Amino acid sequence: MAQAVLISLGSRDRLLTDGADVLAAHVRVSPGSVIRLENLAERALAKDAGLAEAFAGADGCVAGCSRPRAARALLAFAGVVLPEGVTWLALPFDREALKTDCGVPWYPVIDRTLCTGCGTCHDYCLFSVYACDGAKQGSERVGVVAPLNCKTGCPACARLCPEGALIFPFCHEAELNGEVEQPVHRSVDALAAALGDDPMRLLAERRKKKQRLIDPSRFEQAEKDRVTYSGVL
Numbered sequence: 001m002a003q004a005v006l007i008s009l010g011s012r013d014r015l016l017t018d019g020a021d022v023l024a025a026h027v028r029v030s031p032g033s034v035i036r037l038e039n040l041a042e043r044a045l046a047k048d049a050g051l052a053e054a055f056a057g058a059d060g061c062v063a064g065c066s067r068p069r070a071a072r073a074l075l076a077f078a079g080v081v082l083p084e085g086v087t088w089l090a091l092p093f094d095r096e097a098l099k100t101d102c103g104v105p106w107y108p109v110i111d112r113t114l115c116t117g118c119g120t121c122h123d124y125c126l127f128s129v130y131a132c133d134g135a136k137q138g139s140e141r142v143g144v145v146a147p148l149n150c151k152t153g154c155p156a157c158a159r160l161c162p163e164g165a166l167i168f169p170f171c172h173e174a175e176l177n178g179e180v181e182q183p184v185h186r187s188v189d190a191l192a193a194a195l196g197d198d199p200m201r202l203l204a205e206r207r208k209k210k211q212r213l214i215d216p217s218r219f220e221q222a223e224k225d226r227v228t229y230s231g232v233l
Contacts, residue, residue, distance in 0.1 A: 002027050004034045005054045007065035009074070009169050010041045012103030014094040015066060023064035026089055040071060041169055044078035045105050045147060052080045061086045066093035070169040070178025073109040077144065090179075095172050103170025107147030108158060114165035114183070115139035121157040121166060124222070129157075139165075156225035 004027040006019050024031040037054045044051070055061050061083065065071045068088035075082060108121075108129065117139045122130040127149040133141050158166035158176045164183025171177040175184075 002029070002060040002062055003055075003057070004029055005037055005061060005063045006034050007037045007040055007063055007071050009066065009070060010039055010103045010105075012097050012101065012170055013066050014097045016092040016094055019064055019091050022091060023062065023089060026064070027062045040065075040074050041103070041105055041107075044074040044109075045107065047078050051075060051078050055080075055083055055086060059085075062089055063087070064089040064091050066091055067169065067178040069111060069181055070109070070167050073111050073167050073178065074169060076112060077109045095174075098170055098172035098177070102153045104152060105148065106152040106168065106170055107150045108144055108155075108166050108168055110139070110142070110144060111165045111167055111178075112139050114163040115142065115161075116163055116165075117141040118162060120160050120162065124160055125157050127151065154225050154228070156222040159222040159225070 004023045006023050020031045020034045020036070024034050035054050037051065040051070055063075063071065063086055065088075068090055072082070072088075117137075119132050119142055122132050122142055127146075129144060129146050129149045131143055131145040133143070135141075155166075155168045155171045155173070155176045158164075158168055158171070164175065164180075166176075167178040168176050169178060174180050
């Protein structure tokens with residue numbers, strides 16, 4: 001019999017339906033048998049070893065939540081290796097709840113299926129949220145090492161990721177919060193005048209090397225976010 005796991009990302013993650021009932025009907029089990037995994041973002045931040053237990057001990061597993069892509073990235077950030085055969089059910093949620101107040105803990109996670117390790121997030125972030133390990137190859141060379149350095153409410157770096165690989169689970173924008181399963185590949189064009197030389201020297205160098213960058217409209221909005229939420233600009 002398949003196992004049903006209902007995941008809540010946090011207190012601001014509010015479903016528009018009775019998630020346990022919908023998931024139970026989908027899996028054809030009783031609502032009382034649904035395993036509830038609460039406050040995933042907080043528990044992932046603490047690297048809670050108990051998270052893996054929700055997915056163990058069954059022939060198959062169906063996980064239901066508001067934003068499956070965000071949940072998968074959070075579990076990966078926590079070091080959870082999901083068993084093969086887990087399927088995901090997206091449940092309708094209240095986006096307005098995310099608009100009224102930022103969910104916490106606010107921090108980014110990386111969708112490793114999309115990340116190329118380009119380092120744009122690391123170069124742009126003012127607060128040392130990211131670190132790069134030049135000895136590693138591919139996407140794993142960039143990591144979120146100081147998540148709580150991130151400024152609550154600011155998704156600026158996610159706007160600039162060429163692959164849409166950065167997820168802020170409590171952002172209300174569908175493109176940034178993991179709701180969109182296949183993000184649009186972003187433009188490779190950038191304005192040298194917009195990037196300038198300082199403090200964006202590294203990004204400007206990337207442009208000269210014809211590496212993938214951001215488009216001007218995304219850069220402008222990211223700068224607005226950074227000014228609004230940083231408290232230092």
